[in-house]
Amino acid sequence: MSGLRRALVALGVLAVLLGLLSTALILTSDHSSPRGLLLALVLAAGWSFAFTGLFAWDRRPQNNTGALMTAVGFAWFFQGLAASNNEWIFAIGILGQNLSFAILIHLLVTFPSGKLRTRLQIAAVGIAYTATGPLNLLWALFTDPTVQRDCPGCPENPVLIGGAEGVANAINAIQVIGGSASIAIAIGLLIVNWRRSSAAERRVLTPVLATGGTAFAILFVQLLAGELGAPQAFQGATFVTSVALFACLPFAFLLGLLRSRIGRAEEVSSALSAENQQLNAELQAKVEELRASRHRIVEAGYAERRRVERDLHDGAQQRLMALTMTLRLAREKLDAEPEASAELLDEAMAELGAATAELREFARGIHPVVLSDRGLAAALGGLAERSPVPVEIAAAPGERLPMPVESAAYFVVAESLTNVARYAGAELATVRVERRNGALEVEVSDDGAGGADPDAGTGLRGLADRVAALDGSFAVRSEAGEGTTVEARIPCA
Amino acid sequence: MPKSVLIVDDHPGFRASARRMLEASGYAVVGEAGDGEAAVAAAGELSPDLVLLDVQLPDLDGFEVAARLQGLERAPDVVLTSSRDRADFGDAVSESPARGFIAKAELSGQALAELVG
Numbered sequence: 001m002s003g004l005r006r007a008l009v010a011l012g013v014l015a016v017l018l019g020l021l022s023t024a025l026i027l028t029s030d031h032s033s034p035r036g037l038l039l040a041l042v043l044a045a046g047w048s049f050a051f052t053g054l055f056a057w058d059r060r061p062q063n064n065t066g067a068l069m070t071a072v073g074f075a076w077f078f079q080g081l082a083a084s085n086n087e088w089i090f091a092i093g094i095l096g097q098n099l100s101f102a103i104l105i106h107l108l109v110t111f112p113s114g115k116l117r118t119r120l121q122i123a124a125v126g127i128a129y130t131a132t133g134p135l136n137l138l139w140a141l142f143t144d145p146t147v148q149r150d151c152p153g154c155p156e157n158p159v160l161i162g163g164a165e166g167v168a169n170a171i172n173a174i175q176v177i178g179g180s181a182s183i184a185i186a187i188g189l190l191i192v193n194w195r196r197s198s199a200a201e202r203r204v205l206t207p208v209l210a211t212g213g214t215a216f217a218i219l220f221v222q223l224l225a226g227e228l229g230a231p232q233a234f235q236g237a238t239f240v241t242s243v244a245l246f247a248c249l250p251f252a253f254l255l256g257l258l259r260s261r262i263g264r265a266e267e268v269s270s271a272l273s274a275e276n277q278q279l280n281a282e283l284q285a286k287v288e289e290l291r292a293s294r295h296r297i298v299e300a301g302y303a304e305r306r307r308v309e310r311d312l313h314d315g316a317q318q319r320l321m322a323l324t325m326t327l328r329l330a331r332e333k334l335d336a337e338p339e340a341s342a343e344l345l346d347e348a349m350a351e352l353g354a355a356t357a358e359l360r361e362f363a364r365g366i367h368p369v370v371l372s373d374r375g376l377a378a379a380l381g382g383l384a385e386r387s388p389v390p391v392e393i394a395a396a397p398g399e400r401l402p403m404p405v406e407s408a409a410y411f412v413v414a415e416s417l418t419n420v421a422r423y424a425g426a427e428l429a430t431v432r433v434e435r436r437n438g439a440l441e442v443e444v445s446d447d448g449a450g451g452a453d454p455d456a457g458t459g460l461r462g463l464a465d466r467v468a469a470l471d472g473s474f475a476v477r478s479e480a481g482e483g484t485t486v487e488a489r490i491p492c493a
Numbered sequence: 494m495p496k497s498v499l500i501v502d503d504h505p506g507f508r509a510s511a512r513r514m515l516e517a518s519g520y521a522v523v524g525e526a527g528d529g530e531a532a533v534a535a536a537g538e539l540s541p542d543l544v545l546l547d548v549q550l551p552d553l554d555g556f557e558v559a560a561r562l563q564g565l566e567r568a569p570d571v572v573l574t575s576s577r578d579r580a581d582f583g584d585a586v587s588e589s590p591a592r593g594f595i596a597k598a599e600l601s602g603q604a605l606a607e608l609v610g
Binding site: 318351 | 506
């Protein structure tokens with residue numbers, strides 16, 4: 001058994017003992033009547049609050065509500081003590097007999113958390129405790145119950161300084177005003193709390209508000225009735241009704257607490273479900289994006305192969321065909337027209353030189369050898385050198401990076417510079433490639449016309465896919481008249 | 494009288510080499526065209542005896558050009574050529590109205606004479 005559980009069991013035993021003591025005191029009281037009703041009320045309210053409170057405390061130790069309910073139950077037994085014929089026990093009972101109402105207000109305005117949070121809550125609870133605690137003591141100092149409360153059977157008041165009816169009445173008036181104000185604020189808070197609550201929260205609040213609100217309203221009426229001198233029968237009836245309702249109140253609290261537990265589980269479940277749905281949607285979007293990207297990469301592969309075939313066919317292959325014919329012709333003329341033959345051979349050599357250069361350029365487009373041999377900085381230098389538009393290399397990494405990263409960065413710069421030369425009408429392009437925050441940041445900007453549409457051509461789309469395949473990001477900014485900036489960020493731990 | 498020839502190819506370098514080769518072999522090159530439409534127009538206008546026709550052209554392919562040349566009032570003989578092998582085109586060559594196919598690497602006056610006489 002845990003320490004808390006042991007303490008709660010001990011409190012339960014104490015509640016039983018206090019109940020039995022109250023029973024004995026009430027049944028032997030010379031001044032309390034009607035005894036049966038009083039006993040029923042004290043036991044019903046005291047035990048119901050104490051035991052439901054202990055149960056709630058045990059179930060939800062982090063929540064103050066259980067402890068407050070238990071305290072209300074224990075405070076009820078002051079009513080039993082006040083029935084005592086012993087003057088000191090009687091005095092203790094008188095001093096604490098209204099405390100249960102203050103704790104109840106505390107419980108109501110802070111339900112279901114049990115925690116004081118707002119200034120109004122603190123005001124309502126503070127006034128209630130002041131009226132039923134210190135002010136009650138003050139009142140007791142000046143009250144002789146045998147005289148002022150018209151209670152000939154009451155024991156002597158051992159804390160009495162002197163019977164001073166005027167002072168006692170004044171203090172009592174302050175207590176009534178304070179108690180009424182506290183109840184009014186509490187009812188106001190409950191109404192506001194109700195109006196602000198969600199449907200799920202209202203299910204928790206409903207049993208408590210219905211029972212507690214009615215009980216307090218009746219208590220309020222009873223307080224006023226006392227002050228206005230209403231008939232004793234009416235005051236007795238309202239008192240009995242409110243106490244009977246108070247006896248039911250702990251079960252309402254318990255029901256509310258259990259509902260809040262269920263409600264919380266439902267909320268958590270609903271939140272988890274919503275989060276799950278959102279994650280699913282995000283995952284689905286990611287899958288779609290990956291599928292589209294994979295499709296484009298495959299397509300880009302085919303397109304690249306078609307380009308390679310076409311470039312070879314249109315370029316080097318045509319030159320080699322022409323070269324074949326020239327050589328064949330030179331051979332035919334070798335005997336009859338040696339000079340013409342020599343001319344054809346010169347022509348063939350020039351053609352061969354052009355074919356070789358074309359093949360070299362072509363191979364560089366497939367994979368630049370300088371990149372794998374000497375790294376990104378050297379390869380970027382080569383791109384800048386061959387670009388028809390002047391290029392400034394503002395930054396280039398001096399170190400070697402993983403090949404896929406270097407390759408992606410190279411082709412971003414190469415394609416961007418090709419676009420600058422073809423479309424931008426720029427006078428200067430600036431290339432900046434830097435390793436920063438775990439990524440290689442590539443930026444190619446120009447001072448040209450701008451207004452490029454990143455979705456228009458396959459080149460930029462291909463670059464974006466190439467960068468995305470490395471989990472990177474790719475963006476093109478191209479306001480008309482403000483040049484174009486291509487930015488890529490490629491993760492590179 | 495030498496046979497008149499129209500050369501159709503989108504690569505000027507190839508057209509120049511082919512012209513020189515054909516003229517050296519005794520043909521009279523009467524015109525050149527860089528694409529299919531220009532080829533059909535030039536053939537209608539020049540009425541050549543022979544059209545040396547590249548298969549891969551920027552607009553129409555050589556087979557379609559051959560079919561359209563066949564519809565001319567005085568249809569020329571057509572010899573298809575390409576930097577690719579004949580096998581790369583499957584049955585398209587044999588199903589076309591062209592007299593035959595010569596790979597560019599094997600193109601010569603003699604090869605042409607063997608096909609069209």
